[in-house]
Amino acid sequence: MQEASDNSKLKQEMIYTSDDKGNLISLESREQLHLTVSSKLHAAVIGMIMRKDGKYLVQWRSAKKLGGSRLDVSATTHVRKNESYETALQRSFENELSIKERVPLRHLFDFRYEEELGDHKENEFCKVYSGSYDGKYEPNPDEIDTVEFMTVGELKKFVLGNEEKATKWLRETVKRM
Secondary structure (H helix, E strand, C coil), X not given: CHHXXXXXXXXXXXXXXXXXXXXXXXXXXXXXXXXXXXXCCEEEEEEEEECCCCCEEEEEECXXXXXXXXXXXXXXXXXXXXXXXXXXXXXXXXXXXXXXXXXXXXXXXXXXEEEEECCEEEEEEEEEEXXXXXXXXXXXXXXEEXXXXXXXXXXXXXXXXXXXXXXXXXXXXXHHC
């Protein structure tokens, strides 16, 4: 019985908790960290890909995902074992957009936010990066329904007029851009 329990733990996604400054503390189960009753502050990273024309790639988050069917950042993820915020973001670009080459990143800012989504809760310390990229991409249908390109002004206007149609982490990011 113990062995089966240990095997199921191995299959769980383990992500880092963090302190108020974004320092990585310890690995805990993603499932446990996202439950409303037990959510602890954990590390997340956001990437905003900008093309040469000044427009940002934003995605319509897949309806299959927690908080789905809303406009979202270019890519976002949690920090896993043996990752930094930057390497986690590069993994997310590959997973969500099939971008295999390294996207040059520039750290923009950090923020902390909380949001309850039914019996789940986001309680995240987010580091936000911008990356310039004009290459090929292919949205992962398990992650993304469609993509759009918008300027910062267009994003701000969308978020202000359609708050419920944008993820909270997109709203928080755009507010600071």
